[in-house]
Amino acid sequence: MSKQTPSQTVGPFYAIGLTRETLNVMAVEGSQGERIRIEGQVLDGDGVAIPDVMVELWQANSYGRYKHPDDKQGKPLDPTFTGWGRSGTDERCFYSFETIKPGPVPGNDDTVQAPHVNVVIFARGMLVHAFTRIYFDDEAANASDAVLLSIKNKARRRTLIAQRGARDGRTVYRFDIRLQGGIETVFFDM
């Protein structure tokens, strides 16, 4: 039995290895499902937006199927959609993704999970990445989602809900991530 290799920070120069290419456009022409943009800022303990942060997403397609051999559901795969994306920040310190809204996926114990996106956050100053989830404020299924319900503090539960809006006729979900201070975003030990 070997022990895990320790995590270390991505540091300030991760772009050289990780974001040289554009990786935040997850949906293309012909991708199935509702096209959405997800964007927001990652805030430090002083409430200041972090420029050298990197966000990665992993999500199911619009049918609720992951592109992975362990997802043995009979739902269709979308050949144009891998479900993975990565974003640094722009000059306003916003991360952003062009994607589709995921469908519901199975949970444990015969439950169904509300549509959500799985999130990893890396930054200069973060020695270990943080895991969180993005849910959508227009989904009734949030009320019965086991992961959301496991968060007893309702104000903190709301930190996982992205707010739907529109810009230039397109759907934009806003999701800010508060690494610490105020109502800190829920991060998971998983």
Place this chain on the structure above:
Amino acid sequence: MMNIKPYNPRDWRSHPPYSFKAYGSSVKRGPLKKLVPLKQTLSEITGPLFSDIQLAPGETDLTRNTDTGKEAMGERIIVVGRVLDEDDKPVPNTLIEIWQANAAGRYQHPVDQHNAPLDPNFTGGGRCVTNDKGEYRYLTIKPGAYPWLNHSNAWRPAHIHLSLFGPSFVTRLVTQFFFPGDPLIPLDPIFNSVPTKSGRERLMASYAHDVTEPEFALGYRFDIVLRGRQATPFEGPQ
């Protein structure tokens, strides 16, 4: 009934804490609240695999991956290793992304203002994929040490950054490794953020004379261990 075979938890005796005072920028950038436990679901045991990724020919050779056609300056090194899980099973066909400073200790990045020369023949970025035995190999130059502003007269020891995915969402790892004999290592708060001596030792590459190629380059070995998977499934989705 589909069964969920979960991955082992993160080993917090191996990983640094979110906040480590000696590394100043960690203090305001890590969660202070207790992490919320999440029982793994289909969302966590799946993840991006990049199994159909096509690497360009130059990506595993950082000494010649600019379009100048010329070779980077510095001491050539060959880095090899294996990616394993906690049960010592190889992690095959997994993507490794690489980034590092040049031989003078300067990154090709606008934020790096260290007054050391840039090398037009070196970007410092590369990628490789493990083979079916979990082995990887790339050619680069040995990075230099460089100053940073964490504390007075602070210098980062020479290191190379690595990013790995493994087979699932929860096996993600970003780390960096160091070179044996570097006197700056014991002074480095990022290295020292790892809470155990054995954990810190697992960030050290070793010199590998069997990898060294005569008249060409020195060899180093760095093995990486990702979270393993539990043998017993628990009841999962239908």
